[in-house]
Amino acid sequence: xxxxxxxxxxxxxxxxxxxxxxxxxxxxxxxxxxxxxxxxxxxxxxxxxxxxxxxxxxxxxxxxxxxxxxxxxxxxxxxxxxxxxxxxxxxxxxxxxxxxxxxxxxxxxxxxxxxxxxxxxxxxxxxxxxxxxxxxxxxxxxxxxxxxxxxxxxxxxxxxxxxxxxxxxxxxxxxxxxxxxxxxxxxxxxxxxxxxxxxxxxxxxxxxxxxxxxxxxxxxxxxxxxxxxxxxxxxxxxxxxxxxxxxxxxxxxxxxxxxxxxxxxxxxxxxxxxxxxxxxxx
Numbered sequence: 001x002x003x004x005x006x007x008x009x010x011x012x013x014x015x016x017x018x019x020x021x022x023x024x025x026x027x028x029x030x031x032x033x034x035x036x037x038x039x040x041x042x043x044x045x046x047x048x049x050x051x052x053x054x055x056x057x058x059x060x061x062x063x064x065x066x067x068x069x070x071x072x073x074x075x076x077x078x079x080x081x082x083x084x085x086x087x088x089x090x091x092x093x094x095x096x097x098x099x100x101x102x103x104x105x106x107x108x109x110x111x112x113x114x115x116x117x118x119x120x121x122x123x124x125x126x127x128x129x130x131x132x133x134x135x136x137x138x139x140x141x142x143x144x145x146x147x148x149x150x151x152x153x154x155x156x157x158x159x160x161x162x163x164x165x166x167x168x169x170x171x172x173x174x175x176x177x178x179x180x181x182x183x184x185x186x187x188x189x190x191x192x193x194x195x196x197x198x199x200x201x202x203x204x205x206x207x208x209x210x211x212x213x214x215x216x217x218x219x220x221x222x223x224x225x226x227x228x229x230x231x232x233x234x235x236x237x238x239x240x241x242x243x244x245x246x247x248x249x250x251x252x253x254x255x256x257x258x259x260x261x262x263x264x265x266x267x268x269x270x271x272x273x274x275x276x277x278x279x280x281x282x
Contacts, residue, residue, distance in 0.1 A: 012254075013251065083181075
């Protein structure tokens with residue numbers, strides 16, 4: 001019998017609705033084939049794939065939580081907050097996400113201008129081809145264009161040499177506030193989760209402030225096991241979860257079969273001394 005600790009939950013993944021390459025239906029099939037018991041589609045700042053994802057999961061007998069990954073500006077940097085178990089038709093979160101998406105198109109044009117200065121032309125049109133919609137265009141779509149053009153061998157190489165701070169193509173964007181993101185998730189009946197904390201370039205004092213403020217405004221969980229964390233970071237963020245009283249989440253952050261570090265459902269289990277975020281939904 002599957003316990004709450006050995007439940008194969010993958011609560012962070014992306015479809016073509018944002019910057020993934022598989023449809024919600026294809027993701028559901030992949031999750032099911034990989035033995036996932038509980039799945040969430042968490043597209044960036046967008047909920048358009050939720051009905052399709054839920055229907056596909058239901059047809060496969062796969063338990064499902066509606067989700068989203070909200071882009072937030074915190075101390076001048078972009079961090080991501082995942083919302084799990086939300087009402088995907090809630091007017092407040094839909095309006096908040098619509099506002100957050102505004103400006104992506106203009107930012108993308110500025111990114112293309114920066115790339116043109118180093119001799120890379122056609123980047124906006126190329127990225128838009130991968131995005132399909134200027135409201136959803138992101139750095140990942142630019143990265144795929146750069147790989148397609150042979151500028152870099154893969155997207156990992158792109159994000160070491162382009163599109164990041166102090167590198168060609170980087171343009172900051174003012175996203176939602178942390179307070180707004182958490183309030184939208186809570187109003188929609190969901191649980192707010194700090195996504196992949198090991199990726200943020202914040203010092204220990206800044207991270208402490210993030211954790212404390214997040215908890216003060218009603219944030220409940222943190223990703224401990226995720227595709228971009230190392231085994232050492234599993235331990236680090238497990239201790240952080242205990243220290244601040246957070247529920248622990250687990251998700252691959254899957255985008256594409258060839259690009260992603262970890263496939264759907266292929267992560268280690270959460271340590272059994274932590275309280276899983278999915279316990280909040282049972």
